[in-house]
Amino acid sequence: MKLERVEVVHVAIPLVSPFRTSFGTMTTKDTFLLRVVTDTAEGWSEFAADPQPRYCSEFVAGAELVLRDFLVPRAAALPALTAALVGPAVSGIKGHELAKAALETAVLDAELRSYGMPLAVYLGAVRERVPAGVSVGIKESVPELLDDVERYLAEGYVRIKLKIEPGWDVEPVRAVRERFGAALPLQVDANTAYTLADAEHLRRLDEFGLLLIEEPLDENNLYGHARLQSRLATPVCLDESLHNARDTAAAIAMDACRVVNVKPARVGGYLEARRIHDVARAHGVPVWCGGMLETGVGRAANLALAALPGFTLPGDTSASSRYFAEDITEPFVLVDGHLPVPRTPGIGVEPLPGVLRRFTRARRELYR
Ligand code: OSB
Ligand code: MG
Numbered sequence: 340m341k342l343e344r345v346e347v348v349h350v351a352i353p354l355v356s357p358f359r360t361s362f363g364t365m366t367t368k369d370t371f372l373l374r375v376v377t378d379t380a381e382g383w384s385e386f387a388a389d390p391q392p393r394y395c396s397e398f399v400a401g402a403e404l405v406l407r408d409f410l411v412p413r414a415a416a417l418p419a420l421t422a423a424l425v426g427p428a429v430s431g432i433k434g435h436e437l438a439k440a441a442l443e444t445a446v447l448d449a450e451l452r453s454y455g456m457p458l459a460v461y462l463g464a465v466r467e468r469v470p471a472g473v474s475v476g477i478k479e480s481v482p483e484l485l486d487d488v489e490r491y492l493a494e495g496y497v498r499i500k501l502k503i504e505p506g507w508d509v510e511p512v513r514a515v516r517e518r519f520g521a522a523l524p525l526q527v528d529a530n531t532a533y534t535l536a537d538a539e540h541l542r543r544l545d546e547f548g549l550l551l552i553e554e555p556l557d558e559n560n561l562y563g564h565a566r567l568q569s570r571l572a573t574p575v576c577l578d579e580s581l582h583n584a585r586d587t588a589a590a591i592a593m594d595a596c597r598v599v600n601v602k603p604a605r606v607g608g609y610l611e612a613r614r615i616h617d618v619a620r621a622h623g624v625p626v627w628c629g630g631m632l633e634t635g636v637g638r639a640a641n642l643a644l645a646a647l648p649g650f651t652l653p654g655d656t657s658a659s660s661r662y663f664a665e666d667i668t669e670p671f672v673l674v675d676g677h678l679p680v681p682r683t684p685g686i687g688v689e690p691l692p693g694v695l696r697r698f699t700r701a702r703r704e705l706y707r
Contacts, residue, residue, distance in 0.1 A: 340450060342415045344376035345706040347403055348690075350698045352634060352663055359477040361504035361532035362393040368632055368662065370399055372690065373406070375445040377420065382449030383689060385637035386441045387604030394530070394631075395437065395558075395579065395605065402438040407705040410435070410442050415706055422447035426610060436582055436607040443608035444640060448685040455684045457643070462613055464646030468677040472498035472653035473661055474528065474630065477507050481514045488515055491661075495676040498524040498550070498653040504532040509543050516547050524653065528553035531579055535563050538570045550652065551576040551598045561586075564595040574598050578629055582606055584614040591622050598652065602629035603644060604637070612644055620649035628654035635659060635668025639681045639688040642671070646680045667694050 349371045358365045373384045392398040413428040414420060425443040432439075451461055473496040478484040488499055499519075501511055508527070515525060526549050533541060533555045541555060551574045556563045558579040568575045574597035581587050581599065583606055590596045599619045603612040619626045628645035631637065638656060645654050656678060659670035668688040671678050681687025 340377040340379050340420045340446075340453070341418070342375060342377055342411075342420055342706065344704070345406075345411050346374045346702060346704050347371040347406070348374060348695065348699055349399075349701040350634070350667065350695070351700050352665075352667065352698050354632070354662055355660070355664055357476070358632065360502045360528075361477070361530045363391070365389065365632065368634060371403065372634075372636055373441045373445045375449055377446075377449045377453075379453035380449040382445040382447065382452065382685060383636055384441045384444035384448060384640070384686075385633055386437060387602070387631040387633065387637060388437050397435060397437045402435070402441070403703070403705070405432070405435050405438045406442060410438060411706045414442060414446065420446060422450050423610060426607065437604045440604040440606070440608040443610065444603070444686070447609060452685040457682050457684055458609070458640055458686050459643035459646050459680045459682070462609065462643055462647060464643060464680060465648045466646040466680060467682075468674070468679050469642055469645040469650070469656060470497045470653040470676055471657055471673055471678050472496060472500060472524075472627075472655055473657045474500045474655045475502065477502050477504060481511055484511050485514060485518050488519065492519065495673050496657065497676040498526070500526045500528055500553075500655065503527045503529050505537070512544060512547050512549070521548060524550055526550040526553065526576075528578070529555045531555075531557045535566055538567055541567070542571060545572040549573050553600060554578040554580065561590050561593060561595040564590070565593045568594055568597065576600055578602065578605070581615070583611055584618050587615045588618050591619065591624055597624060599624055599626040600629040601626050601644065602631065603641065604631060605629075609640065609644060613647070616644075616647050616649045625649070625651045627652035628656055630655035630657070632662055634663070635666045635671060635688050636686070636690060638671055639668065640686045642678055642680050643686070665694060667691060667698060
């Protein structure tokens with residue numbers, strides 16, 4: 340393929356309810372979609388981070404500049420562009436995995452559309468639907484949390500993840516266990532809110548039989564997570580700290596994690612995400628697909644990845660209605676606790692033109 344045109348479409352979509360984590364509160368999904376046009380097809384992707392660098396170092400305005408000035412020109416210079424060549428072409432630019440993932444994914448969507456191949460088939464999916472978990476934010480009170488969890492379980496979600504931070508950890512976990520029982524698949528996510536000095540406190544979570552504790556310590560602190568894991572029965576799962584397959588191999592070898600959250604955006608795209616899946620699977624380490632409150636554009640591709648054989652735990656791939664009253668694609672609907680894996684070529688969805696127009700804040704051409 341040859342790149343002909345690249346465009347960013349900035350969108351702001353209200354969330355159905357505020358989502359609070361240890362790093363902040365989100366009330367709208369505010370990001371951009373990337374649209375690439377090649378000589379054979381068109382492709383879409385979604386930038387996964389937020390306007391402020393609070394989950395990770397990347398942010399919306401910065402990513403647009405990085406794409407415009409450093410990433411897109413390198414892809415545009417390739418005479419025979421394929422998704423597999425994007426990573427090598429941009430490897431001289433340090434970091435910026437989420438921006439790189441947006442570019443690679445849009446190119447991959449276009450490429451697979453020109454072959455008529457669904458992303459799930461390309462990645463090696465073995466499932467037609469995937470079980471859906473849900474990530475539940477920090478609430479004002481325990482009763483409010485229990486109401487939310489009850490509603491999600493009634494909708495059919497098969498696994499609950501509670502966001503935690505110092506002051507909101509043992510008590511909400513205990514309350515959810517007492518109310519919904521020991522059989523409920525339950526896990527927690529601290530988004531880097533603790534230090535090793537909290538190890539004894541975090542050990543109190545061991546009695547609740549959690550599936551995992553996600554990213555308790557700071558980003559990239561593999562040594563600290565290994566020290567912590569040696570003191571916890573609860574499996575440590577890494578999110579923020581894993582940026583590629585090599586990090587993942589190192590973390591597994593040093594017992595810094597016993598479960599892996601794979602977020603394609605965080606690791607530079609679906610090709611590296613698949614390599615992470617392969618490394619973890621070869622070590623018998625379970626993986627699951629994380630989320631970034633994506634619109635249908637990002638969600639569709641995540642569902643394809645979550646259908647790979649090593650994804651043995653339910654992901655944060657929830658239905659569109661968990662996030663938005665109106666999604667910018669046809670909504671993903673929960674059926675019997677599962678979401679369908681898209682079966683049409685590429686990522687399998689496109690923004691609905693009328694809805695996209697209503698949520699669009701700005702459109703800019705990055706390359707022509
Ligand atoms: O740490 O997994 C995380 C959302 C935004 C940023 C980081 C995280 C999350 C979630 C929600 O936990 C996942 C989702 O439902 O998309
Ligand atoms: Mg996380």
